[in-house]
Amino acid sequence: MQYDVIIVGSGVSGLYTSINLDSNLSVLVLSKSSLENNNSNLAQGGIAAALEEDEEQDHIKDTLIAGNYKNNIDNLKLMIKEAKKDIEKLISIGVEFDKDKQGNLLKTLEGGHSRKRIIHHKDATGKEVLSKLIQVATEAENIDIIENAFVYDACKINDSFIVSAIYEDNKVLKFRCRYLVLATGGLGKIYKYTTNSSIATGDGIAIAYLLGAKISNLNLIQFHPTALCEENEERFLISEAVRGEGAHLVDQNGYRFMELYDDRKELAPRDIVSLSILKEMKRKNYKCVYLDISHKDKDFIKERFPNIYKKCLDIGIDITNEKIPVTPVQHYLMGGIYVNKNGQTTINRLYAVGECSYTGVHGNNRLASNSLLECLVFSRLAARHISLRKRKCLNNIFKEDIFKEDKYCIGINKINFNYKKQIQDIMQRAYFIQLDVNSAIHGIGVIDNILNDLKELNYVKDIHFYEIRNMCIVSKLILQESIRNVK
Template sequence: MAGLFAALEASSLGPVLLATKAELHEGNTRHAQGGIAAAIGPGDSPEQHLADTVAAGAGLVNEENARILVESASRRISDLRRYGVHFDSEGVGPAFGREGAHGQARVLHALGDRTGAAVETALAEQVKNGRVVIYEHTLAVEIVMVEGQTVGIRALEQQSGIEHFFEASAVILATGGAGAAFSHTTNTPVATGDGISLAFAAGAEVTDLEFYQFHPTAFRQEGAPPFLISEALRGEGAVLRNHRGQAFMGRYHELADLAPRDIVARAMISEMRASNSDHIWLDCTVLNNLNPIERFPGIASFCRERGIDLRKDHIPVAPAAHYLMGGVRTDNWGRTTVPGLYACGESAATGVHGANRLASNSLLETVVFAKRAVEHIESNTGGAMPPSSDSIPFLPAGGAPVDISTIQRLLWKHAGIERTGQELRAGLAVVRAWPMNPRVVSRENHELAWLSIFAELLLTAALIREESRGAHFRTDFPQRDDERWGRHLVFHRAD
């Protein structure tokens, strides 16, 4: 979504090339069931949206950037409508849903629980019919620098094996997250952290990689593919129940089932452990006077294919890796610390999510900061984000395993929802022992290399941060420690 929106906005400035390693439609956006948070309804305000965002972010939200996020929402929603997105309505106005940790119903949806698909389809059609040159199945393999300035990318056209150099006055990374690094994830297989590792290799700073959000409710059934069960169900009254049939979230947080995601995920793990089970039940039979088949058609269809009727059955759910709060460090114009290189969407770390993202702020962030990156490029002021004064030099081991499943199992075991120093050190020892074998140039081998770098950075950051905050939970340091750790961990590649 970030890449499509940026390409559309930039196409009025001059020639734009969009390279994607898969098909144009392939990515996490298409599978997003939640909506877009926007404080544009009666009784709501950007100030309230900001307060909820800061509260969820556990003390690490960049409030200046978060204010830009919430105050830009109305204009970016208008842009999406202009590009053909039709948001769901109720009466004469938009229909607003409420999701976890939001104090107001402010989440816009399109096609019920198919918001991501609706937005992505509309933007992709505009891109295909516009002035953007599209290279599908074309993998960026290097950000090309000349005298410290970004001048383009080197890319591999996968089907032909042809390597291209795409010259550019500016490069925007919008490559998404790295959920494919975990064995249980809501992400698609293309989410391999490409942009983060590419930018890091080019000299850009990365930050907050220890903060990986685990969505509480991913469908969990033997043999079933990864599938998110939207938080909007709980926003409409659905209740999490343990294997004794008890609604347990009230024991963990005053917002019960609408508590921040990190709290819900850890509560679920505790209840699962108590019953020696790999899942919890989501009870949708108690929804607030609505037909779940109509309100959540995508979820209803997926569950029906697996013998589950939302009107009378409970859904088996468990936490899964969902969203990276960190990424390539950027300012509020999308600039990285490398001149001419920008990042937006999940691959960027703008600081608006802090240590734990507020539900439905991610799609809003993509369009707000994609727009600002294009505006900065248009201003032709150049420059880069100033580097952090306490950035940590880091040189990756450089090895890689034989397949991605090895990385997935390692991170789920050693850097999952609950972490310890012992497990993190053990994971790092495994990563640093992976061989540096010469490999055939291919998408799969590039992804292995990038995920290996990402895994080592995540494990290192999680080991250094000796506290628990937001999505990062250390059972050996279970308390939040603002005095020592009320700051961001930033890394740059050591020479």
């Protein structure tokens, strides 16, 4: 089973890469779970885009301010300039962004933005974009998609990759490709509380690391200030756009405390708002704070935020007249697999796109709604680069075949699921918004012990085994880099 290009991951970045590749290339998309189970499907806010040339400098400036001027300025300028092409492409494949009665795109404001520039589909933009990409990719004759195929290993042999995936009933599938694209998303499940989907265990980053690719700034973790405060470990996101449309952050008595921490109040960048909430919770011994949009028109709230309204109503909160309990949780990764503007890693023919990659555009803190924009622009550029390289490649014939291998995962002992909880507890204590150096040092020692157990205890090499391995790898890298940055 041979392909020109294999893409690991089926979120926006993976599928957008696939549909932008030359139609003469054979493409395989391997999805760890179902096509809908990923972080892209959970993205609520929208896509930040300067659709007119005279808006570009403001977008660049806002992104630099949010990122503490640690951004890769060349890649940032490229992303802002290219945005319009991708918005137009999304519209051309049927993505339905919200419009006014005259047919103009509606734009909203979010934290850190100096003007309205976020286009959206109600409060489910990611879901809308993903659904249209799934439709286009599944209809393309040159694209094959396999769901529930967990890629646990990739090895490079000369100018090709052998990709190994665990499939149904713990069978192992093997594929060969000329170009490998990692689009595996984030690593939120290394934390106890996250907005990420259940599959976000840092798999692509771990695979790239084991291949020897450069990993950069993995300690740059973004914590979203407003997730619904409930007992679930995967916490429902209350979009940045809610504050952009006028919601207030208040304490239990209704006091707007953000004015104590930043002049921009609720519309400060996420890192500032998250840290401010954390300080307020510690200062007053609160378990949560509240987001209040009840002063806005009820019909507007229901129309603009139908999913948030329904989710809160399901747990007994009517956001048209009640406050929403919220807390900060892990949300996004700004660091990742180091790539250039074309998505190329430091390993020839290996590419990375989306949240698992590090383009440097976000700096030390991502500006709201720049994530989907990054996915779109750099996925398209990676697809273009691969397509151009493939056309110039004279050696297009594989010398030997590769096949589907019905080999079951080896090992005797079942993996200890408590390992995942240990990793999550470590990260929650050691690096939640602020670094606790002593907890980080202790955590690295515990993670090393888990890694030794994985090597020595002859566990069944199933999905859970490799998820724990990957969680250990990325957690250790985060803590090590965080400690280095303190010294």
